[in-house]
Amino acid sequence: MRSEEPEVAIAARAAALRPFIGTTAEERRTALLRLLRQERRASRSGHGYDASRHAALRRLMAETQAAPDRLRGPGATAHNEKAARATGRPRQLR
Numbered sequence: 001m002r003s004e005e006p007e008v009a010i011a012a013r014a015a016a017l018r019p020f021i022g023t024t025a026e027e028r029r030t031a032l033l034r035l036l037r038q039e040r041r042a043s044r045s046g047h048g049y050d051a052s053r054h055a056a057l058r059r060l061m062a063e064t065q066a067a068p069d070r071l072r073g074p075g076a077t078a079h080n081e082k083a084a085r086a087t088g089r090p091r092q093l094r
Contacts, residue, residue, distance in 0.1 A: 006052065013056035025064060032061045 004012075021031040036057050042049040 006055075009052045010055045010059060013052050014059050017053075017056055017060060021060065028060070028064045032057060032064060036061065 021035075022028040036054075039049070039054045039057060043054065
């Protein structure tokens with residue numbers, strides 16, 4: 001018998017992880033990729049795997065990928081030409 005509904009547990013876990021994964025989109029992406037890699041490794045071995053943590057990390061990764069402009073900020077530049085075309089903003093040279 002579950003003490004919580006899965007969605008509630010996943011949302012709580014995502015909220016708890018959010019302050020620790022970085023402030024910029026690139027920091028968040030790097031941290032989430034590392035944590036997801038660890039979680040996948042744990043799922044294969046069966047030691048230390050937490051399904052709600054894995055789901056929360058996937059949810060945070062989806063949020064990061066869905067809103068790169070919001071996380072990147074209004075004055076940020078695209079890192080490459082493809083990203084500049086995708087966002088519709090010209091690439092600013094430094």
